[in-house]
C-alpha cells in the first residue's frame with residue numbers, strides 16, 4: 228500500500244479542519260446548522276481569484292512565482308483582501324436574512340431552510356459570474372519534493388499545512404485568551420445571561436460570522452490552490468465540514484481541527500483501500516457513528 | 531435649555547416602573563400594569579404565589595422579556611428602551627433565578643466578563659474587591675464555575691452583578707434550592723450589601739426569611755400589585771399572608 232495517501236489525507240484534512248472551525252464557531256453561537264457555510268469557501272476562493280487577477284493586472288510583477296511556490300505575491304495579498312470581503316458577505320447575508328429571522332423568533336428549522344436557499348442562490352450567482360469551468364490561481368507547475376518514508380508533497384501543500392497550523396493556534400488563543408473570545412464562549416453557553424452580564428450579543432454574533440467566513444475563505448483559497456477552483460468547491464466539502472465539526476465537538480476549535488484531519492485521512496484511506504467512489508461515503512459514516520455513539524463529539528461538553 | 535433634562539432629579543426613586551405591561555407574547559401580557567417605586571437604600575421584597583409574574587416582572591425590568599407598555603427608570607433616568615447589555619451600565623444589576631453563572635467558564639472568567647463593562651483601569655481593582663468580599667471564590671479562581679456548590683454559585687452570581695458597583699441590585703429567588711444554613715449566609719450577605727448603600731429588590735418564596743431582612747414588601751398577584759406595605763406588618767399578619775401567598779407560604783411565615 229502506497230503511504231502517499233497519508234500526505235494527501237493530511238492536506239485534505241487540514242482544509243476540512245479549517246472550514247470546520249468556522250462551522251463549529253457559528254453553530255455554537257447561532258445555534259443552527261448553516262448549510263450556506265460551504266458557499267463561503269467557494270466565494271472566498273473566487274474572491275481571492277478576482278482580487279489576485281486585478282492585482283496582477285495592475286502590477287505584473289506580483290504574478291511572478293515566489294520560489295519554490297507556484298504563485299506570486301498577488302495571491303497572499305488577494306487572500307487578505309478576500310478574507311475581509313468574505314467576512315463582509317457573511318455579515319450582509321446575516322443582516323438581510325438570518326438576523327431578521329432571529330428577531331422574529333423563528334424556529335431552528337426555518338433558519339436551516341433559509342440557509343439552504345441562501346446556499347443555492349450564492350452558488351448560482353458564482354456560476355453566473357465565473358461559469359462552471361474550473362479556474363486556477365496560477366499556471367505554474369510544481370514538482371513534489373521527497374520527504375522521506377515514501378512521502379512526497381509540493382511546496383504549496385507544505386505551505387498550506389503550515390498556514391493551517393498557524394491559523395488554528397491563533398484562533399485557539401483568540402478564543403481562550405482574549406476578551407472577545409471569552410464573550411464568544413459566554414454567548415455560546417447562555418445568550419440571555421450574556422446580555423444581562425453586559426455583553427453586546429449582536430456584536431459577538433457579527434464577529435463570529437466574520438471569523439467563520441474568513442476561515443472559510445482561507446480554506447477555500449487553499450483548496451483552490453491545491454486542487455482547482457469550481458463553484459461547487461465548498462458545496463462538495465459541506466458534509467466533511469459538518470462531520471468534522473460534530474466529531475470534534477461543537478464549539479471546540481482543536482476538536483474541529485483534529486477531527487478534520489481524521490476525516491481527511493479516513494477519506495484518503497478509503498480511496499486507497501476500497502476505491503475512489505467511496506470517498507464521499509466516509510464523512511457520512513463518521514457523522515452517523517458520532518451522532519449514534521457520542522453525540523457531543525471528541526471534545527464537546529456534555530449536553 | 532428646553533425639553534427633558536437627562537440629569538436625574540434629586541430624590542428620584544432608585545428604581546421606578548410606571549404602568550409596566552410585559553410578557554413573552556405580544557398579545558399575552560403577564561405583567562399587567564405595575565407601578566413600582568423603590569427608594570434609594572431600600573431593601574424591597576417581592577412576594578406572590580407561583581406564576582404571579584414575579585420573574586417576568588424583574589426580567590422585563592432587566593430587559594430580557596419584552597415590555598409592551600410603560601416605563602422603567604433608574605435614578606430618574608428612563609432606561610425602558612435600552613438593550614439588556616446596556617442596563618448594567620445604567621446602574622441596574624440583575625441576578626436571574628437559574629443559570630445565573632457561566633458554568634463552562636472559570637470563576638475568574640465569569641468575573642472578567644462582568645468587569646469588561648468597566649473602564650480598563652478599574653477592572654483589576656474591582657475583581658480584587660469581589661474576591662475580598664467573597665473569599666470562597668478566591669480559593670481557586672481557575673476552577674470551572676460549573677463545578678461550584680449551590681451556595682458558591684449564588685455567591686459568584688452576586689459577585690458578577692456587584693462588579694460594577696451598581697446602585698440597584700435585583701435578585702430572583704437567590705435562596706432557591708439552597709440549604710437553610712446557606713440561605714442564611716446569602717441573606718446576611720444581602721443585608722450587608724444593602725447596608726453598604728445598594729438598593730435591593732429581592733424576589734422570594736422564602737417568605738419569612740425575606741421579610742426578616744426587608745424594609746418593605748410587595749405582593750404580586752396575577753401580574754398586578756395586590757398588597758404593598760411594611761415588611762413587619764406582613765410578618766405580624768398571617769391572615770394577610772395567607773390571603774395573598776397561599777396556605778403553604780402562610781404556614782411557613784408563621785413557623786417560629
Ligand SMILES: Nc1ncnc2c1ncn2[C@@H]1O[C@H](COP(=O)(O)OP(=O)(O)O)[C@@H](O)[C@H]1O
Nearest residue numbers: 554555560578579580581582583584585586587
Ligand atoms: N419563558 C416563558 N415563556 C412563556 N411564558 C412563560 C415563560 N416563563 C413564564 N411564563 C408564564 O408566565 C407566567 C408567570 O410566570 P413567572 O413570571 O415565572 O411567575 P413567578 O416568578 O411569579 O412564579 C406563568 O403563567 C408562566 O407560565
Ligand SMILES: [Mg+2]
Nearest residue numbers: 584585586627
Ligand atoms: Mg419565578
